[in-house]
């Protein structure tokens with residue numbers, strides 16, 4: 001019997017369908033391209049990535065995985081369950097001549113059973129709001145990181161402002177994202193994510209918000225976690 005996989009096939013199909021545009025900075029993936037230098041810089045400032053073993057969970061087309069590899073990581077493994085984005089990621093790394101990144105189609109829970117305590121840093125960005133049981137992803141990421149290592153999550157908060165900005169604004173008014181990209185019920189309050197992390201055995205170190213300015217069309221890190229936010233956590237050593 002096949003084990004139950006913690007994934008929504010419609011979500012995976014959605015990302016596969018758009019995969020060929022992943023690296024087009026003017027496509028639906030423009031927001032990921034824009035936030036990438038900000039999150040990369042923040043992560044690298046907390047835990048210098050050079051010579052580290054990194055895991056990027058829900059890596060998609062590899063925007064963050066490849067950037068972390070280029071920062072000098074010893075090795076980056078990007079995993080996802082959508083096949084086409086992984087192929088795009090692989091091809092892009094080949095074209096960029098980046099050799100210290102690998103991609104694999106495997107559930108994070110399965111990798112946790114295979115390679116516990118193997119990574120210095122685990123990143124899982126903009127992914128938790130697309131899975132049926134995000135707390136299971138949090139537990140698996142905790143298993144995968146070495147004692148003393150760091151885990152980073154980013155996701156969307158669940159409140160009226162996030163609904164207005166991340167769904168009505170981004171999908172319907174500004175059309176930054178295709179309609180149906182996000183489902184409000186799957187958004188996660190910081191208090192919920194903090195509880196799952198605590199229960200898994202992670203200690204919260206820092207929280208940052210990500211703000212979008214529709215006039216300048218730019219993102220910035222801020223203290224406002226009401227829409228998009230990031231957590232930096234550590235597994236006790």
Ligand SMILES: C[S@@+](CC[C@H](N)C(=O)[O-])C[C@H]1O[C@@H](n2cnc3c(N)ncnc32)[C@H](O)[C@@H]1O
Nearest residue numbers: 006007015058059060080081082125126127130
């Ligand atoms: C919005 S994209 C974010 C991609 C990347 N993490 C980034 O921030 O640049 C969400 C990704 O999560 C992946 N995803 C959704 N459900 C997943 C699951 N259950 N396991 C692994 N990846 C999943 C999708 O295929 C997609 O690549």
